[in-house]
Amino acid sequence: MMATPVDGALTPVTAFALVxxxxxxxxxxxxxxxxxAIVLMLAAGLLVGPVLGVFDPVRDIGPLMTPMISIxxxxxxxxxxxxxxxxxxxxxxEGVRRLVVLGAPLGWxxxxxxxxxxxxxxxxxxxxxxxILIVTGPTVIAPLLRTAxxxxxxxxxxxWEAIVNDPVGALAAVLAFEVLVVTQSNLxxxxxxxxxxxxxxxxxxxxxxxxxxxxxxxxxxxxAEYMKVPVLFSVLLGAFALSDAMLHESGLxxxxxxxxxxxxxxxxxxxxxxxxxxxxxILLVSGVFILLAASMNLETLSxxxxxxxxxxxxxIAVARPVSVLLALxxxxxxxxxxxxxxxTGPRGVVLVAVxxxxxxxxxxxxxxxxxxxxxxxxxxxxxxxxxxxxxxAPLARFLGLTAAGQPGVVIVGGSPFATALAEVLGKLEVPxxxxxxxxxxxxxxxxxxxxxFYGDILSETAExxxxxxxYEKVIAATENDAYNTLVTTDLAPExxxxxxxxxxxxNPESGRHNLPSTLGGKRFAGGLTYSELQQKIRExxxxxxxxxxxxxxxxxxxxxxxxGILIGELQDRNGLRFFEFHPDQTPKPSKEARLIHLSxxxxxxxxxxxxxxxxxx
Numbered sequence: 286m287m288a289t290p291v292d293g294a295l296t297p298v299t300a301f302a303l304v305x306x307x308x309x310x311x312x313x314x315x316x317x318x319x320x321x322a323i324v325l326m327l328a329a330g331l332l333v334g335p336v337l338g339v340f341d342p343v344r345d346i347g348p349l350m351t352p353m354i355s356i357x358x359x360x361x362x363x364x365x366x367x368x369x370x371x372x373x374x375x376x377x378x379e380g381v382r383r384l385v386v387l388g389a390p391l392g393w394x395x396x397x398x399x400x401x402x403x404x405x406x407x408x409x410x411x412x413x414x415x416x417i418l419i420v421t422g423p424t425v426i427a428p429l430l431r432t433a434x435x436x437x438x439x440x441x442x443x444x445w446e447a448i449v450n451d452p453v454g455a456l457a458a459v460l461a462f463e464v465l466v467v468t469q470s471n472l473x474x475x476x477x478x479x480x481x482x483x484x485x486x487x488x489x490x491x492x493x494x495x496x497x498x499x500x501x502x503x504x505x506x507x508x509a510e511y512m513k514v515p516v517l518f519s520v521l522l523g524a525f526a527l528s529d530a531m532l533h534e535s536g537l538x539x540x541x542x543x544x545x546x547x548x549x550x551x552x553x554x555x556x557x558x559x560x561x562x563x564x565x566x567i568l569l570v571s572g573v574f575i576l577l578a579a580s581m582n583l584e585t586l587s588x589x590x591x592x593x594x595x596x597x598x599x600x601i602a603v604a605r606p607v608s609v610l611l612a613l614x615x616x617x618x619x620x621x622x623x624x625x626x627x628x629t630g631p632r633g634v635v636l637v638a639v640x641x642x643x644x645x646x647x648x649x650x651x652x653x654x655x656x657x658x659x660x661x662x663x664x665x666x667x668x669x670x671x672x673x674x675x676x677x678a679p680l681a682r683f684l685g686l687t688a689a690g691q692p693g694v695v696i697v698g699g700s701p702f703a704t705a706l707a708e709v710l711g712k713l714e715v716p717x718x719x720x721x722x723x724x725x726x727x728x729x730x731x732x733x734x735x736x737x738f739y740g741d742i743l744s745e746t747a748e749x750x751x752x753x754x755x756y757e758k759v760i761a762a763t764e765n766d767a768y769n770t771l772v773t774t775d776l777a778p779e780x781x782x783x784x785x786x787x788x789x790x791x792n793p794e795s796g797r798h799n800l801p802s803t804l805g806g807k808r809f810a811g812g813l814t815y816s817e818l819q820q821k822i823r824e825x826x827x828x829x830x831x832x833x834x835x836x837x838x839x840x841x842x843x844x845x846x847x848x849g850i851l852i853g854e855l856q857d858r859n860g861l862r863f864f865e866f867h868p869d870q871t872p873k874p875s876k877e878a879r880l881i882h883l884s885x886x887x888x889x890x891x892x893x894x895x896x897x898x899x900x901x902x
Contacts, residue, residue: 300345307333308571323425323633323670326571327663330578342576351645354576357569358642359525359540360518361635362455364565366544380438380618381445384626388446388612389453392419395604404596404661406654409465410647414658416457417640418600418632418665421447425633425670433678434755436686439622443629455639459538460485462643469650488528488535489542495524496546503552573638577659588657589664596661597668605630621684628680631673632666691860693717693756697742697772698763699726702810702818705828706760706852706881707735713830713855713879716755721763743775758861761787761806764815773806782806786863789814810883811850812866818883825886828852830879839874842882849884 295303307329315322333340342350397415400406406414426447430440463485499520502508508516524543529536609627640662647655681687693716696703707717707730719730720738727737759776761769769787777785785806791814810818831842842849853863856878864872874880 295340295345297346297349300340300342303333303340304572304575305568308575309568311575312567312571322571323574323637323666324674326574327578327667330575331581334579335582340579342580346576350576354573354638354642356522356525357573358638359537360521360565360569361573361638362459362537363521363540363544365455365635366541367548379616380442380613381449383612383616384442384446384609385449385453388608389419389450389457391608391611392450392604393454393457395608396600399596399599399604400661403592403599404657405592406657407652409461409468410652410654410658412461413458413465413643413647414640414661416459416461417454417636417643417662418604419450419454419457420636420639421450421630421632425631429629429631429673429677433681434687434692435625435681438618439625439681439686440755442618442622442626446626455635456538456541458639458643459535459541462646463488463535463538465647465652466650469652484531484535485538487531488538491524491528491531492539492542493546495520495539496543496550499543500547500550500552504550570635570638573641577637577641578663581660581663589660593657593661593664597665600665601628601630601669601672621686625681625684625686629673629677631669632662633670637662637666691715692758694758694760694861695720695742695753695756697721697759697761697769699723699728699730699737700762700764700815700819701729701822702815702828703760703762704729704733704735705822706762708733709828709830709881710861711735713881715855715861718753718756742772758784758863759786759806760809760863761785762815762818766790766815770805774804777806786865788818789866791816807863808866809863810852810866812868813850821883826883827886828881828883830855830881833874833876833878833880835876838876839880842880846882846884849882852881852883854878854880 308326311325311329312322315325334342346353393412393415396418397408397411400411400414401408404411421443426443430444435443467484499517502516503513521540521543524539525536527536528539606627609630610623613623613626637659641659644655644658644662647658649655678687691714694707694710696707696717696719699719699721703719707719710717716736718736718738719727720740720742721727722739722741724739727739730737757780759773759780761772763769766788770790773785773787786809787806788810789808789812790805813821831837833839833842851864851872851874853861854874855861856875859875864874
């Protein structure tokens with residue numbers, strides 16, 4: 286029978302629902318407002334917790350809270366381990382390797398020194414928390430980079446550092462904690478060293494065995510496709526529990542190693558598994574962050590004093606710049622880019638989640654300074670996210686490291702239509718990249734001076750070698766309908782389904798060719814197929830841009846171009862928008878915009894045209 290909650294307390298079911306609503310709701314609102322989600326989650330957790338007193342996790346959830354957070358952090362660290370692909374690190378630029386190989390240990394050292402001498406933590410607690418501070422927040426840095434629109438190299442440095450150092454920082458913290466657990470056990474030196482080696486070795490063995498077993502079972506078809514994610518979760522929890530039983534908290538090390546092993550096992554279904562894990566991690570990170578923020582109280586927050594403020598300043602202004610500048614010394618990275626990376630280090634929710642768990646564990650070991658770790662984590666995360674959120678773009682502009690223009694478009698397929706569309710967009714100062722695996726089809730784009738990529742846009746070369754941060758839309762316009770569907774389906778989670786488009790398939794309504802609505806991107810270009818568009822280009826149709834205004838409206842445009850096909854529009858305020866094709870709907874352009882359209886050559890344009898392939902009115 287379920288226990289009756291005390292007066293004013295929430296039932297566990299209501300508490301779980303509130304945590305989910307606040308976490309996911311904050312993430313959604315942050316996406317709509319283009320703000321860092323962590324700021325809104327922090328505000329929501331503090332509001333329902335210490336401010337209003339509506340939700341107290343210890344009171345409302347009870348003894349389930351601690352194991353829930355432990356399991357959530359284990360899954361978060363496992364997902365972080367799955368991002369560490371050694372192949373991508375080997376192929377990365379020198380600057381990225383230096384930031385990982387040298388920058389991470391230097392960051393661990395400088396953060397530990399700051400925690401001990403400035404914040405006043407003991408060496409053990411400082412070493413554990415210092416390892417966590419290596420993580421720069423991959424979930425935070427991505428939206429900041431999209432907003433700041435940096436040039437390719439500094440953007441890649443910040444992005445890859447955040448991705449790779451995520452599991453590295455967690456691994457460092459776990460190892461430091463294992464050392465702390467053994468040293469606090471009052472064992473003799475030899476026995477303590479043996480317990481440490483045994484625990485770390487056993488955790489490593491379990492992590493490798495679990496990762497190898499899962500990889501072999503998946504490769505040999507021993508697990509049905511629909512069962513792979515459940516099996517992965519079950520093995521993950523089993524490895525965590527087994528290792529934890531051997532040495533307390535060593536389970537976190539085991540699952541991190543398990544994730545790293547699977548990331549480098551070259552599994553065919555790796556992308557699908559990782560994507561699901563990312564979705565699960567977003568839910569778990571949101572929940573853990575809300576729980577930790579709501580658990581804060583005035584007494585806990587009161588431990589933050591002038592030393593805490595000084596620590597935050599030292600981390601931002603000294604520890605981070607020193608470690609980055611030393612790591613990038615004597616490289617080909619220009620000084621301006623080194624300075625930008627050195628003074629940009631936002632921390633994210635992963636740091637708070639892991640720090641909150643380790644803070645409790647350190648306190649349970651009898652070290653009182655463990656209680657200050659969670660408040661310090663909130664302080665450093667809030668300060669860095671707010672600071673870098675407002676200063677990254679201005680600093681990049683001051684250093685001359687911003688990418689010119691507005692967000693661009695990736696066009697897959699080097700047809701004459703794609704080339705003509707790219708020329709029009711280029712004249713409107715929209716960056717365009719045309720990709721094709723056939724070098725001959727790229728000849729027209731190359732002759733027009735357009736940026737091209739010879740290869741498959743889904744290849745590892747494209748993933749690790751192309752800077753795609755400056756592009757926000759994808760158009761799949763090859764003659765292969767199946768490949769267009771594959772490209773838009775694969776890239777939709779990264780760019781958003783509202784930003785991926787493809788040409789209409791031939792015979793889409795036929796039972797033999799009809800595909801589920803969940804596959805592919807939006808149809809555009811008037812619903813024309815590849816062959817129909819090519820035929821119109823051969824007949825002399827032109828892609829043009831026409832400016833709409835109060836004097837020249839959409840109705841005037843339709844009068845002069847009754848057969849014109851509307852492709853999209855470019856607004857001064859909202860940027861580029863492609864019109865999604867619906868058979869029973871007509872696109873509604875804005876009143877004042879640059880209208881992109883495909884029109885017959887014989888029709889009279891609003892103003893003199895430019896050239897035959899792509900014209901501008």
